[in-house]
Amino acid sequence: MVAAIVTVVTLVVVLSGNEGGAVDPDTTTLAPTTVTTTTTTTTTTTTTTTTEAPPIETTEVPPETPLNEIDLADILDGKLTANSPNGTWASGNDILFLNAYGDLILYDVEESSPTILVSNTSQILQQSYQFKQLSSDGVYVALSYLETMIYRYSFEARYSAIDTRTGAVTNIAPPGIEANDAYLQNFVWSPIGTACAFVYANDIYYQASIDSAAERVTSTGLRNVIYNGIPDWVYEEEVFASNNALWFSSDGSKMSYVTFDDTNVRIMNIPTFGEPGSVEDQYTSHRAIRYPKSGTINPTVTVVLRDIATGGQNTYAAPVDLTEAIIKRVVFVDNTRVAVVWTNRVQTSLVVEMCTFGTAICTRIFSYTENGGWIDNEPFIFNPQGNAFITILPFAVNNVRYKQVVQVSAGATAAALWSLVHSHTRERQHRAASVYPKP
Template sequence: MFSFFKSRRKSEQYEMIDQNVLEENISQSRSSSDSQSSVVFEDIENYTNKSKETKNDFYNDPIFHSILSRYKNQGIKKSIISIISIVFVLLWIIGVIVYSQLSPKQLLNKTKWQTNIKLFGQNITLNEYNSQFKNITFDNWRNGDYMTYQESITWLTPEQYPSGNSGGYYITPRKDQFLLKQINTDFEDIIINSRKFPYKNNFFHISDIIINPSKSIEELNNNHIIVSDKLAQWRHSTFALYWLYNPILATYTPIQPPNVETNVLEKLHFAEFSPDGNTVAFAFEHNLFVHDVSTGEVHQITNDGSTNIFNGKPDWVYEEEVTANDRMIWWSPDSSKFIFVKLNDTNVQSVDIDYYIKQNTEIGMQYEQSNEKQYKNLNQYPIKTSLKYPKPGTNIPIVSIYTYDVKSKKVESLSDKDKTLGDEFILYQAIWVDNDNFLMKQTDRTSKLFARKVFNGNEVTRIESFNVTGKYGGWVEKMKPINLAANGGYIDNCFENGNNYICLFDKAASAEPKIFNKYPTISEGIYNNQHNCIYFLTSAKSAMDSHLIGVNINTNEYIEYTSLNEDGYYSTKFSKNGQFLSLKYNGPNQPWQRLISMTELHEQEKEHVEHTILEQPIINFMDKSLKNLENTNIPTTTFNEIKLEKEDISISIKTIFPPGFNPEFKYPLLVHAYGGPGSQTVQKQYDLGFLDVASSTLNSIIFVIEPRGTGGKDWKFKSYANNNIGYWEPRDIKLITSEFISANKFIQKNKVAIWGWSYGGFTTLKTLEFDNGEIFKFGVAIAPVTNWLFYDAIYTERYMNKPQDNPSYNVAQISKVENLKNIKNFLIMHGSADDNVHVQNSMWLMDKLNLANIHNYEFHLFPDNDHNINYHNGNSFVYKKMLNWLQNNFSS
């Protein structure tokens, strides 16, 4: 299917390498200069050819005779020359052997390219290895040389289209301009010419643009929102300046709360248009405001915002575990009102985070700018911040819901007398289905009891409720978006027979949906109103694949837009009306991105749909990605499913072989672990990243294992994590790893390591603890959870319930620390300002290690770094440190 791509990924029994392309690239790069000796012959040949071009014959050239006489007349015998040459070659070989630490037999075998090996009983075709090419390197990876280029597409709505056109979108290219484009045409226009603009003797840097939702983008007398000077707060939220931009006047008017100082610009939490574009709602210091675009009038809606009260904005735990967004405000379709959430964190306990290096302006953790004084850009005292962070069994935020009427400017509480979920319920999702009906999805604090409710007028009605754990052994977590369908209906995900499927509710108050259950879904459903069709992604081929499916609502006819007969991991970004698509093929081969008109696909016969997709132009600079990989040896990656016969389940595996892999050699093994409930790390994506770099740098095999409880499969597989955090992960990882080592003689048993980050750090330590030095000799845990009593309540109780209700919390910690004595060495790294997995986790563990008199570990602290460890070169350093540490231990 994708034979013209340079292949690097192999999956299951398929041999997907493109030998023709590889051989063509290699033949173009090879010359007669394959060795030092060939350079001499090449120079002589060049000189000979050059001499033939002159009038004098080569043999009459005086320079030639001068060189010839040295060997003819100086009395050196041929036998002596031969002996000297042999000695030189032997010394050269010995030097190479010593340098490479390989035996002569290994060195000779190294020159042979091993094209096929067997793994898990299947034939694997390796990527070609050429000794004249370079291997992938850490520095090139950090430089972005292996990055797969993609275009960031933002589709316009039909209201925003230029007149007479459709399929419009805008992009932010690598240059300063914001460009307006149209699908698969040469049309291009400039929305904003430069990322910098002046205001009152200062320059500001544009990071984003929010197009007015109600008017054509070509209408010059229009207003858009410009975002500038962002400062990250948490994973999604930021502090930023927001401006109303008028294209015809080229003016930038700051959106600000009333009564601010004239010469001071305050950063807001967010700003967004109403659907009609006439009003902007924004949040500042946890209060809500509305700005009338036509008059410039600003009205303050709430006055109680503080470090304890969040109006229209999620606190840390809601943003991280529930909304995955920076706001909790929903406009009605007619723009007459909106609903917002007030989170009360008064009884939620705080965690203090100190900053030792960062300046005031660099710290987004604060609710307000710090007043701490600095001495010559030095913090004489740490800057102290406080974070509301509920932990298991402690108080969580209390939710209350309000409506705001734009015309009357009245705020009213939404009264819900249903107490089925308790006072500490969680609001997971909400949407206006129409102008009168507001749909909500709520759970109890442990995410086990689920309720679907509708607010209409002044009443809240519970449509359905059930016990999620009792129904399918699962839990409720961050949800896929709800999307609207025709005639007041909406599309959601529903559970049936152990899987999630796309379902259609015909109205807000419907309790029984129509379920499309031929293909399990792993995405939201997108509705195309023109063709009455729903699109979604499925893992029907395997847990590691993602394919695009369409279903006609009236006929129940399904279309595979990407063939389930082929390996592939696709992602989609549809326009709001479902009529245009940015389709990304993410692997296992070289990724591409195409823009698709769904109308064009619907006009094709089923058998021609995929061909029509591949006829569309590629827009993601794939040729540049391929160019960067020319003359480069890249590791070989395989994907497999390992069946555990006794449990009747299968485990997803990814294996990476280093360049030039030879099954006759012995290699270190590095296992990468994550294992969080419902998570997924093994997917058939082309990802030439750190794991490939580690394989190449360490000349090591990399193993990635998806243990029980993770995602991509049905709820039977995921439910193993219920009340069992820390139990199945180490057992599955040890079992699969030990079986792999036993079945393959090319593993150095004394050089087996495991590493992970965050939940993966916890899994790493639990595996080392459980293994007791039998299989794993080394480990690296980055920002690890070490005791789930330290992590946030909503995430932890989702899988473990409250501590007082579940004795398994004793398993969900690193408890048998004495077992860590039996491994050779392990490394722990953590950021001091980690707002997610607090450094308390590592401090608690090191105290346990000290008490147990354990010395075989190292610890590295990154000052002022959060969970990503990316401050002051931290992100590069943490990976380089791990590589060097592993290399030293593998060499010892």
């Protein structure tokens, strides 16, 4: 309780009749009177009852996996690339690819049946980015690893073959070279068994099986000068779009390869900057590349057709009537013949020559001249009989000249398999099939 005391002072003045307002002696002046007033304040306390909600059960979020920093070397070596389908055909029904868990899978498209060939626990598979290929008998998988990119398509790497039944690893290396030092430039399975060929130091080696010793096929290889079974820089970049210039016949009895001789090609020094932070790379170095610019000499090219069992071979040079001939393609037509596609340097003339094992001179089976542009590097697909092929060339149908799928048959001129038709009523263009024998 709070008490407040209020003092009230009352002054009574009685006015007399005396002049001057004198005080009447009979008048009494009252002393101040004290009045005590008590005020009561009531305080009300309100009690609120609350009911607590039950605790919410939560699942603990696992910590995020720390992200690795992107290194330029990972991009240059091909470890980090644009996301694209990684599958390749291993046979007519099977696709070889990496699944989301990093296992190497063989998938049967007819049976919808996946089979793990190499588990993601394989350290070799974990380091393989450029090459994964199944042997023709389906037993071994060849993998490249510890890869170093050279140019756009070429790289050097160690190769191993993994037995898909047991997981046993066989290292692939030329005779006299330790597996740790055997950085190969190319590897190709034969269509038969586990036979294979590879390129080391610009020379070709052949193995009759994955367990047998490798045999040397060529001995002329010279780094940056003479290339066997792999293209030089200009052919890799501008023609083949690949690191391969080595092929087998369908029965595995013959091998064909291209030799590129850059001896007379002029050198261009390209500046390189080395590894960031490296003491050895503080100063710019230069890389010498055989770089044939316009008006200078191109590489000299030859095609070899070799019998694997006997070692006998034929070597074929470029056609003499083509000015500065460029080789475009080598295609096995059957087990004894290859078709070689050549153009002149300005790519306005094309010839296809058939080369048969045991003969020194090839036979010309097709020629084409383009007066309104240049000829692109297109596939040439032969029929099983080897007397017809299809490709893509400019071809006039109904006075409309356009790139067509054409068939070329022995003793006949090119005929369009698909022709361009213009519809005046619908104002659109479409392709209509023409009836020709199956190539």
